Amino acid sequence: MSENYEPNIVAFLCNWCSYAGADLAGTSRVHYPANIQVIRVMCSGRVNPLYVMNALQQGADGVLISGCHPGDCHYMEGNFYARRRMGMLKDLMEFVGVDPKRFHMSWVSASEGHKWKEVVEKTVEEAREAGPFEGFRRRQIDW
Amino acid sequence: MSAMLLNKEKWPEFIGKLTGKNLWAPKLEGEAMRFAPVAEDEVPELTDGNTRIPPKNIVFPQTETMYRFQLGDFEMKEPELKEEMILLGIRPCDARAMVIVDKLFSWDVDDPYYLKRRELVTLVGLACSEPGLNCFCTSLGGGPASTEGLDLLMVDLGDSYLLETITPKGEALVSEVSELLIEADTEKIKMKKKMVSESEGKIKRSVDHKGIPEGLPGLWEDPLWKSVSASCLGCGTCTYLCPTCHCFDIQDETEGFEARRCRMWDSCMFEEYTLHTSGHNPRPTRRERTRNRINHKYNYYVDKFDVIACVGCGRCINLCPVNIDIVEILRQVKEAL
Amino acid sequence: MDLEQLRKTAAEVVVREDVKYLIGWKQGSYGYRVAPVFVEDASGAAELLFSPLCTANLATYLTLVEKTPLPRGQEADKRKVALLVKGCDSRAVTQLIVEHGINRDQVIVVGCPCPGVVDTEKLAEKYPEQGKPAEVEWNGENFVLLCDDKETELPRDQFLAEKCRLCRHPNPVISDITVGEPVEPWTLADDNGVEEIEGKNLEERQAYWEEQFSKCIRCYSCRNVCPLCYCQDCILDRLNPTWVNRAVNFSENTAFNIARAFHLAGRCIECGECERVCPANIPLGKLNRKMAREVRDKYGFEPGVDPEAEPFQASFKPDDPEDFIL
Amino acid sequence: MTDKPKVGVYVCHCGINISATVDVETVADYALKLPNVEVARTYSYMCSDPGQVLIKNDIKEHGLNRIIVASCSPRMHEPTFRKAIQEAGLNPYYLEMANIREQCSWVHEDMEEATAKSKKLVASAVAKVRLLEALESKEVDAEPAALIIGAGIAGIQAALDIADAGFKVFLVEKTPSVGGRMAQLDKTFPTLDCSACILTPKMVDCASHPNIELLSYSEVEEIGGYIGNFDVKVRKKARYVDFDKCTGCGDCAAECRVKDRFPSEFDQGMGKRSAIYLPFPQAVPAKYTIDPESCLYLTRGKCGKGPKCQEVCKAEAINFEQEDEIVEFKVGAVIVATGFDPFDASRKPEYGYNDYPNVITGMEMERLVSASGPTGGKVKVFNGEEEIEPKEVAFIKCVGSRDASVGNEYCSRVCCMYVAKQAHLIRDKIPDANIRVYYIDVRAFGKGFEEFYDRVRRENVRYIRGNPSEIFKRGNKLVVKVEDTLTATPLEDEVDLVVLGVGLEPRADMREIMDLLRLSQSPDRFFLEAHPKLRPVDTATEGVFLAGCCQGPKDIPDTVAQAKGAASSAMIPLARGKVMISAQVAEVDEATCRGCGFCVNICPYTAIELVKINRFGHEVEVARVNEALCKGCGSCSAGCLSDSIQPKSFRDRQILPQIAALGVLK
Numbered sequence A: 001m002s003e004n005y006e007p008n009i010v011a012f013l014c015n016w017c018s019y020a021g022a023d024l025a026g027t028s029r030v031h032y033p034a035n036i037q038v039i040r041v042m043c044s045g046r047v048n049p050l051y052v053m054n055a056l057q058q059g060a061d062g063v064l065i066s067g068c069h070p071g072d073c074h075y076m077e078g079n080f081y082a083r084r085r086m087g088m089l090k091d092l093m094e095f096v097g098v099d100p101k102r103f104h105m106s107w108v109s110a111s112e113g114h115k116w117k118e119v120v121e122k123t124v125e126e127a128r129e130a131g132p133f134e135g136f137r138r139r140q141i142d143w
Numbered sequence B: 001m002s003a004m005l006l007n008k009e010k011w012p013e014f015i016g017k018l019t020g021k022n023l024w025a026p027k028l029e030g031e032a033m034r035f036a037p038v039a040e041d042e043v044p045e046l047t048d049g050n051t052r053i054p055p056k057n058i059v060f061p062q063t064e065t066m067y068r069f070q071l072g073d074f075e076m077k078e079p080e081l082k083e084e085m086i087l088l089g090i091r092p093c094d095a096r097a098m099v100i101v102d103k104l105f106s107w108d109v110d111d112p113y114y115l116k117r118r119e120l121v122t123l124v125g126l127a128c129s130e131p132g133l134n135c136f137c138t139s140l141g142g143g144p145a146s147t148e149g150l151d152l153l154m155v156d157l158g159d160s161y162l163l164e165t166i167t168p169k170g171e172a173l174v175s176e177v178s179e180l181l182i183e184a185d186t187e188k189i190k191m192k193k194k195m196v197s198e199s200e201g202k203i204k205r206s207v208d209h210k211g212i213p214e215g216l217p218g219l220w221e222d223p224l225w226k227s228v229s230a231s232c233l234g235c236g237t238c239t240y241l242c243p244t245c246h247c248f249d250i251q252d253e254t255e256g257f258e259a260r261r262c263r264m265w266d267s268c269m270f271e272e273y274t275l276h277t278s279g280h281n282p283r284p285t286r287r288e289r290t291r292n293r294i295n296h297k298y299n300y301y302v303d304k305f306d307v308i309a310c311v312g313c314g315r316c317i318n319l320c321p322v323n324i325d326i327v328e329i330l331r332q333v334k335e336a337l
Numbered sequence C: 001m002d003l004e005q006l007r008k009t010a011a012e013v014v015v016r017e018d019v020k021y022l023i024g025w026k027q028g029s030y031g032y033r034v035a036p037v038f039v040e041d042a043s044g045a046a047e048l049l050f051s052p053l054c055t056a057n058l059a060t061y062l063t064l065v066e067k068t069p070l071p072r073g074q075e076a077d078k079r080k081v082a083l084l085v086k087g088c089d090s091r092a093v094t095q096l097i098v099e100h101g102i103n104r105d106q107v108i109v110v111g112c113p114c115p116g117v118v119d120t121e122k123l124a125e126k127y128p129e130q131g132k133p134a135e136v137e138w139n140g141e142n143f144v145l146l147c148d149d150k151e152t153e154l155p156r157d158q159f160l161a162e163k164c165r166l167c168r169h170p171n172p173v174i175s176d177i178t179v180g181e182p183v184e185p186w187t188l189a190d191d192n193g194v195e196e197i198e199g200k201n202l203e204e205r206q207a208y209w210e211e212q213f214s215k216c217i218r219c220y221s222c223r224n225v226c227p228l229c230y231c232q233d234c235i236l237d238r239l240n241p242t243w244v245n246r247a248v249n250f251s252e253n254t255a256f257n258i259a260r261a262f263h264l265a266g267r268c269i270e271c272g273e274c275e276r277v278c279p280a281n282i283p284l285g286k287l288n289r290k291m292a293r294e295v296r297d298k299y300g301f302e303p304g305v306d307p308e309a310e311p312f313q314a315s316f317k318p319d320d321p322e323d324f325i326l
Numbered sequence D: 001m002t003d004k005p006k007v008g009v010y011v012c013h014c015g016i017n018i019s020a021t022v023d024v025e026t027v028a029d030y031a032l033k034l035p036n037v038e039v040a041r042t043y044s045y046m047c048s049d050p051g052q053v054l055i056k057n058d059i060k061e062h063g064l065n066r067i068i069v070a071s072c073s074p075r076m077h078e079p080t081f082r083k084a085i086q087e088a089g090l091n092p093y094y095l096e097m098a099n100i101r102e103q104c105s106w107v108h109e110d111m112e113e114a115t116a117k118s119k120k121l122v123a124s125a126v127a128k129v130r131l132l133e134a135l136e137s138k139e140v141d142a143e144p145a146a147l148i149i150g151a152g153i154a155g156i157q158a159a160l161d162i163a164d165a166g167f168k169v170f171l172v173e174k175t176p177s178v179g180g181r182m183a184q185l186d187k188t189f190p191t192l193d194c195s196a197c198i199l200t201p202k203m204v205d206c207a208s209h210p211n212i213e214l215l216s217y218s219e220v221e222e223i224g225g226y227i228g229n230f231d232v233k234v235r236k237k238a239r240y241v242d243f244d245k246c247t248g249c250g251d252c253a254a255e256c257r258v259k260d261r262f263p264s265e266f267d268q269g270m271g272k273r274s275a276i277y278l279p280f281p282q283a284v285p286a287k288y289t290i291d292p293e294s295c296l297y298l299t300r301g302k303c304g305k306g307p308k309c310q311e312v313c314k315a316e317a318i319n320f321e322q323e324d325e326i327v328e329f330k331v332g333a334v335i336v337a338t339g340f341d342p343f344d345a346s347r348k349p350e351y352g353y354n355d356y357p358n359v360i361t362g363m364e365m366e367r368l369v370s371a372s373g374p375t376g377g378k379v380k381v382f383n384g385e386e387e388i389e390p391k392e393v394a395f396i397k398c399v400g401s402r403d404a405s406v407g408n409e410y411c412s413r414v415c416c417m418y419v420a421k422q423a424h425l426i427r428d429k430i431p432d433a434n435i436r437v438y439y440i441d442v443r444a445f446g447k448g449f450e451e452f453y454d455r456v457r458r459e460n461v462r463y464i465r466g467n468p469s470e471i472f473k474r475g476n477k478l479v480v481k482v483e484d485t486l487t488a489t490p491l492e493d494e495v496d497l498v499v500l501g502v503g504l505e506p507r508a509d510m511r512e513i514m515d516l517l518r519l520s521q522s523p524d525r526f527f528l529e530a531h532p533k534l535r536p537v538d539t540a541t542e543g544v545f546l547a548g549c550c551q552g553p554k555d556i557p558d559t560v561a562q563a564k565g566a567a568s569s570a571m572i573p574l575a576r577g578k579v580m581i582s583a584q585v586a587e588v589d590e591a592t593c594r595g596c597g598f599c600v601n602i603c604p605y606t607a608i609e610l611v612k613i614n615r616f617g618h619e620v621e622v623a624r625v626n627e628a629l630c631k632g633c634g635s636c637s638a639g640c641l642s643d644s645i646q647p648k649s650f651r652d653r654q655i656l657p658q659i660a661a662l663g664v665l666k
Helices: A018-027 A049-057 A078-095 A113-130 B008-019 B092-105 B112-120 B168-176 B186-202 B212-219 B224-229 B286-305 B315-319 B326-336 C003-014 C042-047 C058-064 C087-098 C120-126 C202-214 C221-225 C250-263 C273-277 C284-299 D024-032 D049-062 D074-087 D101-105 D111-129 D153-164 D180-184 D195-208 D251-255 D296-300 D308-312 D362-369 D415-429 D449-458 D510-517 D556-576 D598-602 D652-664
Strands: A009-014 A036-041 A062-067 A103-107 B003-007 B023-029 B032-037 B063-070 B085-090 B121-126 B152-156 B160-165 B181-183 B248-255 B258-265 C019-027 C034-039 C080-085 C107-111 C135-139 C142-147 C150-154 D007-012 D037-043 D066-071 D095-099 D138-141 D145-149 D168-172 D212-215 D218-226 D229-236 D325-331 D333-336 D340-342 D359-361 D381-383 D386-388 D392-399 D434-439 D461-465 D470-474 D477-484 D489-495 D497-502 D504-506 D544-546 D578-581 D586-588 D608-615 D618-625 D645-647
Touching: A009 A018, A009 A113, A009 D652, A018 A036, A018 A062, A018 A113, A018 D074, A018 D101, A036 A113, A036 D111, A036 D652, A049 A062, A049 A078, A049 C250, A049 D652, A062 A078, A062 A113, A078 A103, A078 C202, A078 C250, A078 C284, A103 A113, B003 B008, B003 B186, B008 B023, B008 B160, B085 B092, B092 B112, B092 B121, B092 B286, B112 B121, B121 B168, B152 B168, B152 B186, B160 B168, B160 B186, B212 B286, B212 B326, B224 B286, B224 B326, B248 D652, B286 B326, B315 B326, C003 C019, C003 C042, C003 C080, C003 C107, C019 C042, C019 C058, C019 C107, C034 C042, C034 C058, C058 C080, C058 C087, C058 C221, C080 C087, C087 C107, C202 C250, C221 C273, C250 C284, C273 C284, D007 D024, D007 D049, D007 D111, D024 D037, D024 D066, D024 D111, D037 D049, D049 D066, D049 D074, D066 D074, D066 D111, D074 D095, D095 D101, D095 D111, D101 D111, D111 D652, D145 D153, D145 D218, D145 D325, D145 D556, D153 D168, D153 D180, D153 D195, D153 D212, D153 D556, D168 D218, D168 D229, D168 D325, D180 D195, D180 D362, D195 D212, D218 D325, D218 D510, D229 D333, D251 D308, D333 D510, D333 D556, D359 D362, D362 D415, D362 D497, D392 D415, D392 D477, D392 D489, D415 D434, D415 D449, D415 D461, D415 D497, D449 D461, D461 D477, D477 D497, D544 D556, D556 D578, D586 D618, D598 D608
Parallel strands: A009 A036, A009 A062, A062 A103, B023 B085, B085 B121, B121 B152, C019 C080, C080 C107, D007 D037, D007 D066, D066 D095, D145 D168, D145 D333, D168 D212, D333 D544, D359 D497, D392 D434, D392 D497, D434 D461
Antiparallel strands: B003 B160, B003 B181, B023 B032, B063 B258, B152 B160, B248 B258, C019 C034, C135 C142, C142 C150, D138 D578, D218 D229, D229 D325, D340 D504, D381 D386, D470 D477, D477 D489, D586 D645, D608 D618
């Protein structure tokens, strides 16, 4: 692993809680690592588990999915579906040898700017520990 | 054409001389053999049986990059093919299959990718002493020691290999290892003949294709197609493992804003193979697809190139998950004629 | 197994006016092969077979049959389809009902209680296949191979198929007609079939699956044979968007296999067909069994046993595990 | 869709908010190299009028058909730019924003890193915008009626405003009477108006207003639908008294076999009521209610020889057979005005609220000083068994407010003033009392507050800075143990009465409303408004508004102001008579749908159903979306195995290229 390796994290945030929470972190000028890039979706339930696979395949070293706290989903239940799907995916990914440190899920509400920072820090730190993702990365393979 | 003898004691030395030249040989991986590069210091053992995946991927890779480009840009970068290779231990049926496929790839236009790879490869065949359960090469003009398509044929005579050169490529190869070889005497030639005829005798399955190419059009609507295809899963096993199947699809694959155009094996047994953009599918069910597979091999190809596009390697029979057996289908076709 | 009774029952079913055909097993063209057969009349029923070689899950044919466009004015054939099922196969039927893949009243399920089938690969390794079709029968605990007028006892613990060692439902969970006596469920194997992989560390797992997935030739037989892979248009065939490139390499093959296994999470009924048909011998069953076990242990759900169940992937419990949440 | 995408990328400096950390010129230069990007510019304030004009002109001049604005959060200005490009003739959904302010320049310090990240975010936006589709918003009729939940002063004021404007109002109140917390207060600070005197007329108005349907003793059970078309189900709880027949004479309560046995909710448990009761004399509606939990007949099935109330009621209004009634109606907007709970003083056990009857809360004090209260307005408390008029009175402020140990970090905003008011009232009623107020800070920020505070101090009320640590009994005195932090003197102050200036808390039952309307909480656990400054009465759920203390502690004038604000916001769809429904809804590809029904199961809005269609002669089931019900969350899509249901603007084919752009570009 190179000394100055910076993990590349793709995050999927629900519009109502986590994206708003990340915005709040901005408004509050809370600083956190720049390794994370956010894709906004309306609900964590929108995140197709295969996005995670796809992100790793296409160059992400880590993936984060964040939604509203259970019971607080703007769409009532979306985060429950997300939780079940991601729980299953995590088991599967680990089984095929993907480091669980590359994959995180969190509940961050619209008011938890500070929690967002902590979540990002943890995600980046763990992805850094896991090192560059080489597993089934598309480019590794004669592309 | 010359016949030389390689004592098996010199086998490692023989291999040693070739490994630097991009040598490939059958290798047991897991439960099945497949062609794989031979590493330095590695001495492959040639055993009975054939590779599960035919060596067609050596000249016709399952996925081949045609060129690369940037989205929104017209500049193309083509790959360069230049490395020569030696394919050691290819079975006569598979070599013969390449000759059959050559006709297609050099027919109306010359396919640069395929023909270049063909030019770069030297095929060193290995005659079969123990044919497989479902081999029927002898029914189709091949045989355990058929030389068609080979540059060099090796025949296992117990303590030595008989090496018969067939083409200048084969001769060139032999000349590089000539110090390991001795001239084969008539005794050895006789031994070979005996081995070959014994081997032919072990082939239990056969196809009587007389009249089939001409007769197939008449059976277009025959109920047999429905019954033989009813259990078909529509998977690509038979075609992907067939040494003469050569269909491909062309796809653009992107990653970010970069892209490549590539071609990859396709199978006429897949539903999308003939699916039109409109949603219409001229071969809507597995019946039409199965009928096409048989017709392509035993009728259309004969029409166009005067040869049956089947070499009797038996792979499709061995590996069909639902026991669809081409020999059995052809028997029914023959019966229906 | 009383084959006469099976054939008689089948004959009675196929002659019914509201029945299109019966799907069963018949002897194959050589060796240990058994082929699926579509019986349309009483005479065809005489070919039927039920033996330890009948591994194929025929439920896949319920959704495999193409619905081609009908000429104007022509009615779709709405007759029922009858099929023979083992315990595991019957779970596929149940799961298809849950998922609206089939209508319950469109199928006639002929249940065959199953004492377990043989692993034909292991069998062929020990007793190579012959050109002539061989027979295998159940004989008490064990199997017996009938070949060339010779009877060879096949010890159950050596030849029982992997999926059967872990089978929880040897008797059909759904059936309209049952042929044969219910069998006593046996003690499950101690291991869960995936411990071997779970015992590896991440690098070893990665290496193991890299080797396995690299072998994949993307023939899609695993998908096509699966009774629960019945989408009109599989996402793995899609180009817009492209989830998985058609290119055959370790990366795409892995993506393909992850997607396949994930889509079957909470749906796979562990019939083992994907693994059986794979021409590259990829241990696909391990992926499915792993997911099935997690679904059972962590979420308390077993697919294909209750036709009234809510689909696992389309439901949740407020207390689903969330120990992985940051 | 047929036109080749021509993308314009607009990178905003946001003054120096972005450009101090992100090299915006570099980002624009980079964007220009991305596929289909025709124009890339920077500007100091993209959202300003000249900024928008810049975009509009480019659309016209360069024929741009996709726009990316790299600036602040789309939650801030997406509507602004959608409108701008629409004005230039583009479909408003051909817009994508790259959030390089809240999620980049404001959270990263290193210019190189922030610039690199901005490039990726722009690239990801380009990847998506190329594949966006034009969407048309649809208009549907809006029901010209509003639902107001809670009939305290906030609910009452909002109801009156909306009803006066000519719209129907359904005012739902959980308790038997409207009035809420304000009805319990004696005087209001700082003007010392009689609370009841100013509230009662409004209570009466809202009961008699022809446009208001008052549903008291009722609870909202279900709210479905969406802005303009909410379907509401309300449970009218059985009063066991015929609403129309009851004359409110009170004979029943006087004769009740368990007369005055139960603590009166209205009097904070200090007074008593019967099983059949009117919460307070001015209650509206003036109809009696039988409490099913205390009535002998309802709890035991037997009440003497027969229920007395039934016997004495001349109007024959008592009806033990009465059952809950479900009322269903439609409204176009909803105002939540559910109020607050006073802090439960027993959660500060060191103050002995549960142990000593002469430790009381501010709310109890309100009842005690009220002429209509349990003591008729006389300040009398029990000290042990003995009823006394307290001479030594201590107030403690910030009980349950500004106190992380009970989870309430916020200031309750009213306690400073109500304590001052109560001190003044005690001074009025017990002129020789020694009154002191223990405080942390005095916050007298409102109109007339500081003046009032000054007045009270001049009335010989001592303000001692200190936060008491304990209250215990010594002899027949309560001892307040406290350190005067101005003089650093520990005190043990002996008093007769302690009034705890309890703060305001979110209602214990607010979860029910959250679930009904899909509202969120802010960190203080009150309802979360859509924007703390610019949309203080809106919520994240369109058509649902907040009024009063349910959104956070506030005094009466603020509550009334917010109620009026909420009423005016709620009236927008009602007055227009139409609402736009989101165009970003899910769509089914019927050609590939396998009809498994997973999406039907998943959809929390029952917006999807399976329908039978004819597919080339075969009857098959496929999913179909009711666009008016769909909220576009996309949960269905992630659960669809064949990818056949897709939320517009968030389709897989739009998101996957975003992922690719973020992953690949280093």
